Amino acid sequence: xxxxxxxxxxxxxxxxxxxxxxxxxxxxxxxxxxxxxxxxxxxxxxxxxxxxxxxxxxxxxxxxxxxxxxxxxxxxxxxxxxxxxxxxxxxxxxxxxxxxxxxxxxxxxxxxxxxxxxxxxxxxxxxxxxxxxxxxxxxxxxxxxxxxxxxxxxxxxxxxxxxxxxxxxxxxxxxxxxxxxxxxxxxxxxxxxxxxxxxxxx
Amino acid sequence: xxxxxxxxxxxxxxxxxxxxxxxxxxxxxxxxxxxxxxxxxxxxxxxxxxxxxxxxxxxxxxxxxxxxxxxxxxxxxxxxxxxxxxxxxxxxxxxxxxxxxxxxxxxxxxxxxxxxxxxxxxxxxxxxxxxxxxxxxxxxxxxxxxxxxxxxxxxxxxxxxxxxxxxxxxxxxxxxxxxxxxxxxxxxxxxxxxxxxxxxxxxx
Numbered sequence: 308x309x310x311x312x313x314x315x316x317x318x319x320x321x322x323x324x325x326x327x328x329x330x331x332x333x334x335x336x337x338x339x340x341x342x343x344x345x346x347x348x349x350x351x352x353x354x355x356x357x358x359x360x361x362x363x364x365x366x367x368x369x370x371x372x373x374x375x376x377x378x379x380x381x382x383x384x385x386x387x388x389x390x391x392x393x394x395x396x397x398x399x400x401x402x403x404x405x406x407x408x409x410x411x412x413x414x415x416x417x418x419x420x421x422x423x424x425x426x427x428x429x430x431x432x433x434x435x436x437x438x439x440x441x442x443x444x445x446x447x448x449x450x451x452x453x454x455x456x457x458x459x460x461x462x463x464x465x466x467x468x469x470x471x472x473x474x475x476x477x478x479x480x481x482x483x484x485x486x487x488x489x490x491x492x493x494x495x496x497x498x499x500x501x502x503x504x505x506x507x508x509x
Numbered sequence: 510x511x512x513x514x515x516x517x518x519x520x521x522x523x524x525x526x527x528x529x530x531x532x533x534x535x536x537x538x539x540x541x542x543x544x545x546x547x548x549x550x551x552x553x554x555x556x557x558x559x560x561x562x563x564x565x566x567x568x569x570x571x572x573x574x575x576x577x578x579x580x581x582x583x584x585x586x587x588x589x590x591x592x593x594x595x596x597x598x599x600x601x602x603x604x605x606x607x608x609x610x611x612x613x614x615x616x617x618x619x620x621x622x623x624x625x626x627x628x629x630x631x632x633x634x635x636x637x638x639x640x641x642x643x644x645x646x647x648x649x650x651x652x653x654x655x656x657x658x659x660x661x662x663x664x665x666x667x668x669x670x671x672x673x674x675x676x677x678x679x680x681x682x683x684x685x686x687x688x689x690x691x692x693x694x695x696x697x698x699x700x701x702x703x704x705x706x707x708x709x710x711x712x713x
Contacts, residue, residue: 378686378689378692378693381693381696382622382689382692382693382696383696385696385697385699385700386619386622386696386699386700386703388700389699389700389701389702389703389704390703392703392704392707393703393704393706393707393710394707395707396704396707396708396710396711397707397710397711398711446704446707449708455607455704455705455708455709456558456559456562456610456701456705457558458704458708459700459701459702459704459705459708460558460562460697460701462701462704463697463700463701463704464697467693467697
């Protein structure tokens with residue numbers, strides 16, 4: 308009797324193993340992996356303070372410079388940043404990425420602090436130059452196995468939202484106290500940039 | 510010996526039966542809504558951002574240029590999509606190149622971001638090519654049955670409604686900041702396309 312029980316167990320066990328091995332992946336959400344892709348992409352630019360400071364500084368500076376810079380910078384920045392991201396994804400190295408990101412916060416913050424008004428071309432070139440470093444850093448850090456489209460969209464939309472926050476704060480520029488507030492914010496961004504530069508050098 | 514072989518046979522039969530019973534539904538193409546083939550086609554389009562985003566980009570481009578352009582895209586794109594899908598029905602499987610999907614994003618998003626003054630003829634060609642390409646991809650793997658045409662009608666209906674809503678919304682915009690906001694949207698689409706290009710390169 309006992310030997311019969313053992314025999315039955317021995318027969319059932321491989322079946323159990325087989326059934327467990329062919330368990331399908333969980334389908335709790337409509338498109339598996341894709342929601343994760345968008346949210347992970349969206350979270351990426353806002354997860355690093357150095358990126359956040361620089362993105363907001365772009366919006367603040369655009370607001371100080373007024374039209375057309377306020378519109379040109381948010382249109383151009385995502386595309387130039389994406390070029391940097393593409394280089395990072397392709398594995399093309401860019402030396403001094405961390406320094407570039409820290410310098411971007413420092414110099415863009417300083418531009419807001421001093422309310423610098425260079426020509427539109429120089430402002431766009433400066434912002435575009437630093438955008439490549441930000442994009443490259445994101446590109447090399449992207450996790451594998453995500454939905455490329457949704458991750459990219461989440462990433463770009465979050466960056467655009469950070470610019471919008473900067474532009475939104477920049478609307479205070481129309482008031483005298485607001486101009487001082489923006490310059491103070493620029494000072495804070497510069498200090499943050501100095502801190503990240505020191506951290507990159509350490 | 511013969512008895513032992515018999516007992517193993519029943520074991521193998523049971524294992525094979527377990528496998529057959531635990532087969533999951535094929536997820537090759539369509540999501541089933543349970544509301545019939547028309548809605549299956551409609552939802553298939555609405556659940557697929559790789560299809561939606563280029564259609565939105567084309568609608569934005571046409572809307573920025575004016576009502577004439579919007580009307581042209583409204584009729585050319587769904588028609589081309591339907592024809593492309595019919596052509597794709599005969600193909601068993603497609604192997605879409607990720608560079609092409611990304612290129613559509615970069616091209617259409619870039620044109621919107623630049624507020625490019627594309628001609629009506631160029632808009633028509635873009636709409637036709639986009640429709641034929643994506644329609645063909647949609648059509649492959651759907652299989653040929655009576656409900657396939659209804660699925661395609663649902664899919665094309667969703668495209669028609671989406672392009673009508675987006676283009677009409679943009680055509681009405683007059684404020685310069687609103688048009689710039691549309692261009693920012695275009696730059697986001699182009700930027701996503703550039704990142705997808707990099708991603709596709711990394712994957713290879």
